[in-house]
Amino acid sequence: MVQKKLLVVGAHSADFVWRSAGAIARFVREGGEAKVVALSYGERGESGELWKEPNQTEANVKKIRHEEASLAAGHLGASFEAFDLGDYPLLPVHEDVQRLADLMRGFKPTVVLTHPDKDPFNPDHPVAHTMVQNARLLTSGAGVESGFATAPPSEFLVFEPHQPELCGFVPSVFVDITDVFEQKRKAMAEMKAQQYLQGYYAERAEHRGNHARKVTGDKQIRQAEAFMRLVPNVVGSL
Numbered sequence: 448m449v450q451k452k453l454l455v456v457g458a459h460s461a462d463f464v465w466r467s468a469g470a471i472a473r474f475v476r477e478g479g480e481a482k483v484v485a486l487s488y489g490e491r492g493e494s495g496e497l498w499k500e501p502n503q504t505e506a507n508v509k510k511i512r513h514e515e516a517s518l519a520a521g522h523l524g525a526s527f528e529a530f531d532l533g534d535y536p537l538l539p540v541h542e543d544v545q546r547l548a549d550l551m552r553g554f555k556p557t558v559v560l561t562h563p564d565k566d567p568f569n570p571d572h573p574v575a576h577t578m579v580q581n582a583r584l585l586t587s588g589a590g591v592e593s594g595f596a597t598a599p600p601s602e603f604l605v606f607e608p609h610q611p612e613l614c615g616f617v618p619s620v621f622v623d624i625t626d627v628f629e630q631k632r633k634a635m636a637e638m639k640a641q642q643y644l645q646g647y648y649a650e651r652a653e654h655r656g657n658h659a660r661k662v663t664g665d666k667q668i669r670q671a672e673a674f675m676r677l678v679p680n681v682v683g684s685l
């Protein structure tokens with residue numbers, strides 16, 4: 448059997464925590480391997496609290512954000528890697544897309560997870576989506592035999608953005624994260640520059656838990672995370 452491998456790519460170093468920490472922890476608990484890539488540290492646009500320190504520097508903010516994200520990934524059983532491409536704006540060049548494609552060829556993810564393609568409130572999240580989509584297509588040879596190294600096609604999903612309706616996000620998959628919610632809490636608590644989001648995403652998990660209960664009738668589900676599938680899943684039978 449093929450080892451299940453999850454690759455989560457965020458524009459900023461904390462994005463994976465709010466939107467997919469539970470799914471990552473569940474994936475690892477089920478025997479899969481998970482890798483998180485942050486395209487930037489969110490050092491300029493998502494580290495507000497850290498900049499309140501007197502004499503703060505960009506290098507120090509990045510260092511703190513790297514430590515926080517590594518610890519958060521550790522709580523989930525995932526590895527963490529940062530590309531450090533700069534944020535607000537995130538502007539990847541040709542080589543950056545190649546680097547991500549090379550990483551995908553090496554890691555061979557069975558599932559790829561990133562931001563939706565639209566976000567009227569964030570300049571970097573859609574850029575990350577495009578970069579991941581391009582790298583994924585380069586990796587799989589865009590579905591045909593190619594003159595460059597490829598890896599098998601992966602499932603492709605996006606995680607829930609901050610304001611789903613405005614980002615064209617319609618959930619098609621709920622992951623029950625009840626059993627791993629404490630791990631998500633611990634991961635979120637590492638993100639000290641964005642403490643205001645911890646309560647918000649804990650509530651979101653409760654709301655999605657309610658929706659997942661409605662769909663399944665399973666009263667044991669307390670918390671869930673929502674995802675949208677971008678390519679059909681293929682099954683032997685319904």
Ligand SMILES: [Zn+2]
Pocket residue numbers: 458459462489493572
């Ligand atoms: Zn972000």
